[in-house]
Amino acid sequence: MSVLDTLRATVGDAHVREGTDAAPYLTDWRERYRGHALAVVSPASTDEVAAVVRTCATAGVPIVPQGGNTGLCGGATPDDSGRAVVLSLRRMNRIRAIDPYNDTMDVEAGCVLQSVQDAAREAGRLFPLSLGSEGSCTIGGNLATNAGGTQVLRYGTMRELALGLEVVTARGDIWHGLRGLRKDNTGYDLRDLFIGSEGTLGVITAATLRLYPLPVASCTALVALSSIDDAVALLSLARRGLGASLTGFELMAGDCLASVTRAFPAQRLPFEGNAATLPWYVLLELSDSESEAHARERFETVLGDAVANDSARDVVIASSFAQSRALWHLRESIPLAEKAAGKAVKHDISIPVSRMAEFVRDTNEALQHIFPGVRHVIFGHLGDGNLHYNVAPGAGWTDIALLARQEAIFDVVHAHIGRVGGSISAEHGIGQLRRDALAQFKDPIELALMHTIKHALDPHGTMNPGKVLIADS
Numbered sequence: 105m106s107v108l109d110t111l112r113a114t115v116g117d118a119h120v121r122e123g124t125d126a127a128p129y130l131t132d133w134r135e136r137y138r139g140h141a142l143a144v145v146s147p148a149s150t151d152e153v154a155a156v157v158r159t160c161a162t163a164g165v166p167i168v169p170q171g172g173n174t175g176l177c178g179g180a181t182p183d184d185s186g187r188a189v190v191l192s193l194r195r196m197n198r199i200r201a202i203d204p205y206n207d208t209m210d211v212e213a214g215c216v217l218q219s220v221q222d223a224a225r226e227a228g229r230l231f232p233l234s235l236g237s238e239g240s241c242t243i244g245g246n247l248a249t250n251a252g253g254t255q256v257l258r259y260g261t262m263r264e265l266a267l268g269l270e271v272v273t274a275r276g277d278i279w280h281g282l283r284g285l286r287k288d289n290t291g292y293d294l295r296d297l298f299i300g301s302e303g304t305l306g307v308i309t310a311a312t313l314r315l316y317p318l319p320v321a322s323c324t325a326l327v328a329l330s331s332i333d334d335a336v337a338l339l340s341l342a343r344r345g346l347g348a349s350l351t352g353f354e355l356m357a358g359d360c361l362a363s364v365t366r367a368f369p370a371q372r373l374p375f376e377g378n379a380a381t382l383p384w385y386v387l388l389e390l391s392d393s394e395s396e397a398h399a400r401e402r403f404e405t406v407l408g409d410a411v412a413n414d415s416a417r418d419v420v421i422a423s424s425f426a427q428s429r430a431l432w433h434l435r436e437s438i439p440l441a442e443k444a445a446g447k448a449v450k451h452d453i454s455i456p457v458s459r460m461a462e463f464v465r466d467t468n469e470a471l472q473h474i475f476p477g478v479r480h481v482i483f484g485h486l487g488d489g490n491l492h493y494n495v496a497p498g499a500g501w502t503d504i505a506l507l508a509r510q511e512a513i514f515d516v517v518h519a520h521i522g523r524v525g526g527s528i529s530a531e532h533g534i535g536q537l538r539r540d541a542l543a544q545f546k547d548p549i550e551l552a553l554m555h556t557i558k559h560a561l562d563p564h565g566t567m568n569p570g571k572v573l574i575a576d577s
């Protein structure tokens with residue numbers, strides 16, 4: 105029997121896609137990468153995943169795991185060879201169990217993030233991971249990329265939100281690690297190894313997730329600012345005044361919000377006059393466990409202090425749920441407005457908050473010197489020290505001309521990241537986009553240990569080859 109016949113017999117003919125049916129799975133969200141595949145295979149259970157992996161391992165067929173295909177580094181797109189099988193987890197979308205007393209839920213890898221948030225809320229609990237792509241991305245993809253998003257400040261990244269995993273190894277064995285334990289010191293932490301491994305070590309089929317109490321009240325505000333220094337001062341003030349109640353702190357350049365209102369005219373900036381044209385804005389969120397009045401009083405005190413000490417130039421506090429959603433919608437629309445505006449050279453960087461202003465000033469200057477006229481599209485999760493620092497075509501540039509200089513732009517930005525003690529990937533991962541840069545910038549001992557782990561867990565190199573690590577270097 106051929107590999108394809110065996111795969112059809114395992115998951116059913118309807119769940120092995122070829123030709124045009126497979127096309128949507130062979131390009132990434134940004135349409136930067138296009139690949140080919142033997143087929144797209146969609147198993148419905150962990151046993152079926154294991155059988156597919158065993159078939160591929162025996163035949164030496166590479167496997168590219170895929171969830172919602174919203175990743176931003178080309179990690180879920182196969183190469184050009186047409187040899188790989190794309191393993192789509194989307195049919196594995198059951199909530200297996202919710203344990204409200206243990207504050208945990210067991211979910212399958214193909215569950216869409218939003219459906220997990222909804223199921224938690226129906227059980228009177230909060231699952232706090234929150235991303236602009238939450239209507240399409242899956243828990244498996246969130247784990248495989250160690251996703252971050254807008255609530256990391258309070259609840260941490262996906263690594264902090266997962267207590268246990270179920271994984272199909274590269275040999276096709278099933279590791280039953282769905283444990284709802286906060287403490288478990290029984291040797292090496294395999295869970296943390298598979299989280300963030302981007303499908304290069306095994307296939308995540310299910311997870312035990314950590315739940316939290318639902319906040320009783322929340323407040324949202326948009327603050328207009330003159331500088332990143334002022335944003336950093338506001339963050340420090342808000343942290344001191346609000347403590348763990350500060351659940352979101354998002355920085356956005358005025359240009360980013362202008363591109364949102366251009367691309368989506370129904371959206372408006374809630375400021376007028378000078379405050380509508382300032383270079384920086386911050387979206388803050390507070391979640392309170394007492395009452396609406398308590399939340400608002402604390403929020404107004406902190407924001408009043410910020411206005412009094414001149415770090416905030418103007419403030420709008422949402423007075424209803426709809427207004428709060430409208431403010432968040434502005435922030436969440438930035439990647440969509442950016443996509444509509446054309447291609448850009450993207451960076452997802454992590455740097456100490458205290459060096460944020462210096463980094464942006466020096467890197468902007470260096471880029472203007474070498475590539476005059478490029479536009480700087482800057483936004484991100486300032487509370488976590490995470491910026492999306494993107495370089496877009498400005499006057500005199502086309503998409504094609506800019507992308508032709510991508511590696512040179514990476515070099516400039518990565519050198520500045522190194523200078524301030526940062527990282528070239530904060531939350532999007534490495535995939536194929538940053539694979540070569542990782543080899544260049546990672547500590548050599550750390551990189552060698554990563555290769556040792558890859559060889560130990562995936563000796564034949566069939567798990568998502570060409571992603572994260574350069575093969576056999």
Ligand SMILES: Cc1cc2nc3c(=O)[nH]c(=O)nc-3n(C[C@H](O)[C@H](O)[C@H](O)COP(=O)(O)OP(=O)(O)OC[C@H]3O[C@@H](n4cnc5c(N)ncnc54)[C@H](O)[C@@H]3O)c2cc1C
Pocket residue numbers: 133168169170171172173174175176178179180193213234235236237240241242243244245246247248249250251252253254302303304306307308309439440531532535568571
């Ligand atoms: C509009 C928009 C906003 C975004 N905002 C954020 C944000 O704020 N924060 C953030 O962190 N990311 C963000 N992202 C990026 C993306 O949504 C996340 O990386 C997400 O976690 C990917 O999930 P997915 O299911 O789409 O994974 P995919 O894109 O399908 O896959 C991503 C990687 O995970 C691997 N993978 C997928 N499923 C599995 C599995 N079950 N087992 C093993 N490996 C697997 C793939 O091989 C690939 O390497 C955003 C993307 C978009 C389009």
